[in-house]
Amino acid sequence: MPSRQAAAVEASTSTPRATSRVPARCRTSSLVCKASNSANREVTLLDYGAGNVRSVRNAIKKLGYTIRDVEKPSDLASADKLVFPGVGSFGQAMKILTKKGLVGPLKDYIASGRPFLGICLGLQLLFEGSEESGGCEGLGVIPGAVTQFDTRLGLPVPHIGWNNIAPTRGSALLDGVGDRRVYYVHSYRSATPSPANSEWVLATTQYGGEFVAAVNRGSVSAVQFHPEKSGATGLDILAGFLHPKEAVAARQAAKEAASSPASPPSGPSGLARRVIACLDVRSNDQGDLVVTKGDQYDVREKDGGRDVRNLGKPVDLAARYFEEGADEVAFLNITGFRDCVMEDTPMLEVLRRASERVFVPLTAGGGGREGGEKGGRGERRSRHQTAESGADKVSIGSDAVDAAQAYYVRGGVADGSTAIEQISAVYGKQAVVVSIDPRRVYVTDPAAVPHTTVRTAKAGPHGEQYCWWQCTVKGGREGRDIGAVELAKAVEALGAGEILLNCIDNDGVGKGFDLELVDAVSRAVTIPVIASSGAGCPQHFSEVFHSTGAAAALAAGIFHRREVGIAEVKLHLREQNIPARL
Template sequence: MFTLPSRQAAAAEASTSAPRTTSRVPTYGRRTSVACNASGSASREVTLLDYGAGNVRSVRNAIKKLGYTIRDVEKPSDLATADKLVFPGVGSYGQAMRILNQKGLVGPLKDYIASGRPFLGICLGLQLLFEGSEESGGCEGLGIIPGAVTQFDTSLGLPVPHIGWNNIAPTRGSALLDGVGDRRVYYVHSYRATPSAANSDWVLATTQYGGEYVAAVNRGSVSAVQFHPEKSGATGLDILAGFLHPEEAVAARHASSSSPSSSSSSSASHGPHGLAKRVIACLDVRSNDQGDLVVTKMLPAVCMYGTQGDQYDVREKAGGRDVRNLGKPVELAARYFEEGADEVAFLNITGFRDCVMEDTPMLEVLRRASERVFVPLTVGGGIKALTDSSGRSFSAVEVAAEYFRSGADKVSIGSDAVDAAQAYYARGGVPDGSTAIEQISDVYGKQAVVVSIDPRRVYVTDPAAVPHATVRTAKPGPNGEQYCWWQCTVKGGREGRDIGAVELAKAVEALGAGEVLLNCIDNDGVGKGFDLELVDAVSRAVTIPVIASSGAGCPQHFSEVFHSTGAAAALAAGIFHRREVGIEDVKKHLVTENIPTRL
């Protein structure tokens, strides 16, 4: 168990890490004139502490959208000349502290915070301000705020990581949050700091998830938030503006809230408080004959599984005849963001597969989408270790890193996860660090890794006849079978493996996945609803969030899966692409069903 160093020991360590005068130590958060340029006007430059551990492109885009230029910290001395510093911590606690120490940034960072110049930490950038964390086997932090960061209690039955849109409850006034109210913001984390008497003068806002934890801190000009403002839509941009130009931001919020045309932000219009159920828009992306990426779905008539749905063989040469082009991915993703999607997922079904590192079109889609879409972006397709045709080898972490740098917040692993799970069970259920899931989650945190499961229903007359988890089904098989299990598939559904969806989900959770995207071959594109028995079985088997996919045809299907299963989110593609169902229609329906929803 992680034991925090004593406050005295932490103070002694801090005093030896960098020269510091005693007069500066107590001044955390005290504003000085440093934040003005030579002409006396507020600086429009922001210094970004990007230590290279994940996606900070969206932070950059959000800052630029608010009218600021960005200067990167390239060496420790850059912190001494910064006017405003944003620290978007990404990845795991131990990895972040190792990098900060290796780059000689710990002492200069503490000195900057002590100087009273404006500072904003994001997510891990908040957690690192505390004395230490249970994460990474126990690790010391910067020691600026009293208290330890601990893992959410999974015994409470709540999915962990805490992923999605939750309310904030400010404890006092501040330019950062004044006028924001309790609107939902986007979280993605497995560890949290808790309020205490020792850190009460720092706590600015809290959030409820299995108990109260710290959502934001502030003392003077030093602020940090556990959520991701750059991924929290208009509300997040509001909060960033509250840091960058507080007086203007607060005035604009109050003017907006008093406007007759402004929409109500009361909790009643958003359903009950707490973690919202997410509605995710998915885009299947492939190259057309001209080499452009388009969003596609196969026409029902050529569906390969015999149902009148949208399934397709991703390697099949359709020649432009069978594939329906539903739009360019960036424009479509931007439309979904504007319509209220809680997340956007890109599934790259292009048969490039030689080298993801040279998948320039998809990387460019992510770069451009992150300039217009301020909610989380997930990308799947080819996330694995590989060797290209020239003999160059890349680890799974290097492949994922390319996507993260281009704007992805999460990567989705498909067929390779099946191989990893089968190897895991063959070793007796022991992780060995060899899989892409383990390696990526170790560097970027488990919240960055999604596993996409593609199962099909298999009926049996006797559960004892198969070594897989079965359920008694309300939909008997063709010969009256009363039981079924779900066989996992690879290669676009063309090849089945002797492992069930429940067993696969348990294995990938043990290997470090932070979320399961649960498809269903039998229901894909049929529009008759999600496979509730499958979603329920998997969500009961794991403690990580489960995203229901395949089968949505109307708003009622979303409320049905949320009422009947433990799904944390529901995903749809074709019905949104074709405007058969609007995202706003789904959200409004969820409110009428008293399901926590972000509007």
Template sequence: MATLASCCGLPAQLGAQSGSPRRTRALKATAPSRSRAIGTLACEREVTLLDYGAGNVRSVRNAIKRCGFAIKEVESAADIANAERLVFPGVGAFGQAMDILEKRGYTQALKDYIQADRPFLGVCLGMQLLFEGSEESGGCEGLGLIPGMVTHFDTSLGLPVPHIGWNDLLQKRPSGLLSHVGDRRVYFVHSYHATPSPENAGWVLATSEYGGEFVAAVQRGNVCATQFHPEKSGAVGLDIMRSFLDPQFAAQQAEAAAPNGRPRGLAKRVIACLDVRANDNGDLVVTKGDQYDVRETGSTGEVRNLGKPVELAGRYFEEGADEVTFLNITGFRDFPLGDLPMLEVLRQASEGVFVPLTVGGGIREFTDAAGRHYSALQVAAEYFRSGADKVSIGSDAVFAVEEYLARSGAKDGSTAIEQISRVYGAQAVVISIDPKRVYVASPEVTTHFTVKTSKPGPNGEQYCWWQCTVKGGREGRDVDAVQLAKAVEDLGAGEILLNCIDNDGVGQGFDCELVGAVSDAVTIPVIASSGAGAPEHFSEVFQKTRAAAALAAGIFHRREVPITAVKEHLNSSGIPARTA
């Protein structure tokens, strides 16, 4: 079956590279010390995987293999009909997914399989497609197996959309699929949802709450599906996968435990960030700087080395990070699809890290030395296929917004944000903003969005705005952070990673004035970044702003503040955080 890389027109030799076992010196530096037996488990049990070529299906594959099952690919409608167990992960837009299923002749075979009550697990869009239709993609029909329409979350309620993060389940009836979940949260990332109703009550297994009750899981007989991502829900998600794949495992699980009194609802996410860079020896290392300077002071001036990317990502997964973000700040960007070490970092990390992975650096269109042109969508496709759940766009988002503003806010479909969002959904596109403070005497002296600050400027200025920068903070542009955030939301971004050059590496807390200004201006989730030095800094930014998540790097790398300590502090402060 064709992969998304081939669907998007990636050259054949690139696809061959992405699956090859090649290693460079930089690649060897990232290899984990533990055995890679996960993907080579000898087993007789088999799962048929319906991968129609959208998004990060690698994580689903890895989860299935971790559960001890081999995978058979769907290459024809007959493979669906002959499946013993069928898993249908869905990532992307509703309309495009239905078009692909129809073009490949899978639609009727899929309906027949499900209507025959054969073992089926749909994930995210793989659940939504079972309903009658969706508002997404301008409105289109689904498979029509479950009564009801899939609709967009109501942004007028003041909640960030997409709904991203770890939320509770309210189980409606007993089921082996969820019997072991108890009060553990699972991971959601979606802008559209199905609503429980009397007509679909026979299907609804569990709901969740986000501005109202929505369908989180369905089951009837051997057919089940989840709006959340089991393959990204850590240990509990792997248990859910095992329960579907192995009924004996499900039967051995205890009934769900009652809630333990912790804060309920969508958890505030704690994200571990890894700045990845090639050092002077050509090895990929995790580094960290102050105000973006990652070299040691003194005579050596070497790139600061805090560890190997894959090993650190695995450690953060075990320690309870809700997401892991890789920001590639090395100088490969002249040929991002030739950056095999970073692609391999994603592949290796996704084998043992079952929470969302974001990657940033070089996600843009480019032309290689041979004159071959690659679109931003083609570049993003290769990263998704290598294990990324989301891609982060930095400097190129600023340039795109400058052009967007020059067109008086008209969208023309040319930006990387629009291209990737259209195929993979808004939730797959994160915009990384790198702003710095500019102090002014009064709001009247600038056209930019200003706030009255509690931290006056060097000459006693009472107001400031935040100038967006590019090229790793080295160049300022005439765009402010609030202006950029509103523009990228309109272009189709689903999340904002909000850094702060002034606070980076200082350890005195997040810039809550900046985070508050940006999170109040948009309806998409905002991740606060730069400045964390203690657990109290996380609770402060969540209490003072609408931030959906907070990110840290150095304090986690150096073990100055454990992730568990942050989670425990948040819950004790009445702020919901995932602890299991």
């Protein structure tokens, strides 16, 4: 890394420091210390080259273990503890395992009775087959097949977010964890419980019906959720696999030590509405990466020397939000639309350092055209670099507008040329977030424009009763002739797994989300929609969840400036009977 970039990263990060603000229930120090005091703890990691394995590595290391990678099939024969994380498509994973000669040795390891933990796709591959990838065979260890969620039920798919687990029996993996929420991200669900696989089923989850959330038989365990992204609960579960007796004892001790007489409202069960902290990151005039925020995307101070507004260091702020209970953290490199691509900035190093301290999902976006090549190996290379650096999702902005317009020119036909299609094909649609930056356009007659319009309760400057939302690119500086609803439909068809819906008119205003915009887009698609721009108080979060189909809501400035706390938002949601993770 050039010296200027190295200096920027150092200025943007710092050594973790103790804080008294972290609730005791969020700490995992007892588990970490117990594991660290035992010598010769090694975990073998089967990384077949897809998804964010860095987070799994960091979680295992945090619990006091060293890691040995599987480099050849014979490495499985000498493993003592094997962790198999998987992200992406079922067919792609089986193809890679077969090509590398790992299928037979992996089955032999599982049959040997040595400790095994599969994560997400690492669980699904244990079943007999999957509907994904046109239908293909799995490892055949557990009876049953992986099936697609039924979108006709009206639930957003992929299943993204924090949901409850319901243990069916006792186990070191989950004992003491109870029904606390864990983080899911998948479009295909594990097999449903049946008499044929009943001896395997350890826990289930409800989402459009019941499906297998965790399995265990002897020393073989696997989970559909991501423990490495499930905060303190997930680290507890990983500890239950790595050192089960110590983990159960630590959980019991923590339970006995809990002395808080007032407990928060329990709230409804099921998929929680996510509260996401967003960090707009850019270089300031001195070359340091800083977290900033502005009004309608103007991030410079309004007086004096017009310096870039500096609200903190990216890694420190991300760690703070994790400690305060953020469900996800998003890094958006807003320097990117000025032709500073992400791989040429210190942002990747920021992601690496953040992933060592943040154990909830990380999204990375911005940085111009990924890799500098439209629709080619550049996007794949950039996505791989971003995932290797600790990001779980990549956010695509301006390129998505180009892709959607080209999609409609072709008559609504996907041709595989876009970053959305290529990334989702390899890593799964859950890895692709499309960021939409629209602004309101008022019209007197809906028939006068080819875009989806709504009758608005907020009349235009000349009394107009209808509006549509024009998509913009280059940080809102350039408008395109495509509406937000049309863009959302196109990117869903191309393979996006989630939409981050901004609103230039509301950005930085603090008067609430554009409910009409969020409602229109969430009704038009079946993938989850994240509401963004305008949050000023906890009530704005409950409003958007009550009034629209938003799966999550994002805020930046109010969290940076400590005007509103994340825990305050969560407690308000619970009081309003909205599912929320505390």
